[in-house]
Amino acid sequence: MNIIFLGPPGSGKGTHAQRVSEDMGIPRISTGDMLREQMKNGTPLGREAQAFVEAGELVPDGLVIKMLQERLAQPDCAHGVIFDGFPRTLPQAEALAQIADIDVVVNMEIPDEVIVERMQGRRVCPACGHTTHVEQLGDSQSCPKCGQGLTIRKDDLPETVLQRLRVYHEQTQPLIAHYQALGLLRSADSSGAVETTRANVRAALA
Ligand code: ADP
Ligand code: ZN
Numbered sequence: 263m264n265i266i267f268l269g270p271p272g273s274g275k276g277t278h279a280q281r282v283s284e285d286m287g288i289p290r291i292s293t294g295d296m297l298r299e300q301m302k303n304g305t306p307l308g309r310e311a312q313a314f315v316e317a318g319e320l321v322p323d324g325l326v327i328k329m330l331q332e333r334l335a336q337p338d339c340a341h342g343v344i345f346d347g348f349p350r351t352l353p354q355a356e357a358l359a360q361i362a363d364i365d366v367v368v369n370m371e372i373p374d375e376v377i378v379e380r381m382q383g384r385r386v387c388p389a390c391g392h393t394t395h396v397e398q399l400g401d402s403q404s405c406p407k408c409g410q411g412l413t414i415r416k417d418d419l420p421e422t423v424l425q426r427l428r429v430y431h432e433q434t435q436p437l438i439a440h441y442q443a444l445g446l447l448r449s450a451d452s453s454g455a456v457e458t459t460r461a462n463v464r465a466a467l468a
Contacts (some may be wrong), residue, residue, distance in 0.1 A: 265340040269370030272377040279346035292346040352445030385412035
């Protein structure tokens with residue numbers, strides 16, 4: 263079973279893709295997490311990607327496609343994967359069609375205004391990569407998974423969020439019509455509370 267989670271930044275794709283991954287016992291592949299890991303480790307790919315990511319731009323298709331192909335060749339992907347943040351452009355969708363059969367695309371629907379508000383509270387753990395929101399943290403501002411102090415992603419600064427939204431509308435939104443035409447698209451409203459969205463995602467996959 264191969265599932266794509268499609269949606270703008272801040273739509274909760276990562277959170278819900280992770281839950282579905284755990285429920286179904288198939289890995290989640292987040293190109294954003296993979297790129298941040300490469301950047302943290304200062305690999306050649308990470309160094310090449312960094313300026314794009316920090317500016318809120320997309321990393322060039324060739325780099326991301328190659329990285330994804332290598333990941334998909336690993337044995338844990340044999341029984342399907344959850345794609346989170348890939349594909350993000352039509353060329354990426356076409357490249358993916360050559361290497362995997364997609365069963366369903368969950369489109370996370372949320373208005374831009376809600377996104378901007380949400381992203382201001384987003385925090386990430388520099389140690390384990392866990393993403394969370396200040397409203398879910400209570401008094402402690404440390405990582406609920408590993409205890410490390412949380413940080414704000416550079417690309418979550420307000421100007422960059424607006425840029426990422428522009429990039430989403432220009433380059434990623436066309437994938438909605440693309441997958442709709444292929445009969446694969448299911449929508450899940452993700453503008454409400456986490457548990458409401460979780461139910462919507464479940465319904466979309468039922
Ligand atoms: P979000 O969904 O919140 O924007 P991600 O972690 O998925 O966050 O992506 C963060 C950044 O990583 C993107 O803004 C982009 O620069 C880069 N990136 C991630 N996935 C891709 C991709 N498939 N193609 C190009 N760039 C990507
Ligand atoms: Zn952590």
